Amino acid sequence: MTIGVYGLGRFGSFFAGELAKGNARVIASSRSSHEAPEGVEIRPLEEVLNADYLFFAVTISSFEKVLEKLGGMIGRHTVVLDTCSVKTYPAKWMEKHLDKDIYKIATHPMFGPDSGRNGIEGLPLVMCPVSRIDERYNAIKEYFLSLKLNVLEMTERQHDAEAAYSQGVTHFVGRVLSEMGLKPTEIATEGYKSLMTIVDQTCNDPLQLFYDLQRFNPYAKEMRLTLQVAVEKILNRLAEEEERS
């Protein structure tokens, strides 16, 4: 099995390196002159687009344009998978811009170079079948399992609804706290230390990922409204409490 990875940014490079730890041959291509991760061969674009499995590791906001540009060059036998952190739109874009004969799977590897620093064993990877499930789906699922990933299967909407209120809210809170300019302090409580970890983790990811998570998750706007309402409620309760005393 040959796996192609298109895009060797921060995440793509890490992911390709992890894929290469399994039994497949991993080849990659990237617009920029990134270095190849260990175990990954840099090959011409045409070859990567004709691998048995082809992962796109590009930003959510660029994915549709990448598909428009490269869709016609992808082998008809090639299974196409995205790795975006939202799933509803990317799945739609694949259906819209790729030939109907091309087999499509939407995935979200829920880890990156930070959370996967000490290995990806046990970390979640979400699979959303776009084409009807057959042996091609099962083969790559087995491959993920061989890497000891925690494979979770669900619809794109289920993923996005849950992700908005977990990954989405975490990134939002991380960016807000970073904007506040919070600093380490010697009187840090254990809780504050956890809070600082979240700032570090989320703000270590590219800013574009944050924007894309908020913009392309159909449930993110509702999540942000829920957060704003919760802030208001807590502030009102503090005001009432102060008045009562």
Added chain:
Amino acid sequence: MTIGVYGLGRFGSFFAGELAKGNARVIASSRSSHEAPEGVEIRPLEEVLNADYLFFAVTISSFEKVLEKLGGMIGRHTVVLDTCSVKTYPAKWMEKHLDKDIYKIATHPMFGPDSGRNGIEGLPLVMCPVSRIDERYNAIKEYFLSLKLNVLEMTERQHDAEAAYSQGVTHFVGRVLSEMGLKPTEIATEGYKSLMTIVDQTCNDPLQLFYDLQRFNPYAKEMRLTLQVAVEKILNRLAEEEERS
């Protein structure tokens, strides 16, 4: 050395038990019929108020009234210490309501039954001298050090300024996230798991502590405004980003 603890609520009970692990005799009194923690003797109020050192472990909002009520019964030789999570007001209240001959120290043990679950070694305890430092201050400082606490000395205002932007913001975020009704999910990222930890930790503390931290820290209002401004900035930046695309 006999140490008295007034108030055996969730924190006071835990703190008295930890104090009893040192070389002193620890006696306690409480309004309610709490059970005595291991190593702590329940003694009549009068005796507790005449111990060598007397810790008040009561809610911030009740501390001034407790001082008004009991101040006159405290031994002139007794060193009085509060344990409130804010320091500026409690120090002022001790100066206002206790005889000027009574030696006063403001402290903030920055741990509780949750964060100190596996022992309090290395956890921070803040000391703010209220009376002029002498051997009475040094003796209890040595006692804290014998419990392997990380003793930090600063002024009340320094403490409150730093606590508002660490402990204060953590509790605020924890209450907001709890209000949002966030739940565990199988697609939880590592960051989201940390966020859930914060909700658990902060909301396990009494709601009154949250109100008091926000109300009686002179820097908390500014912190909350800074947080609100940060939320607005991030939301505006998202809107601009969306318009640009």
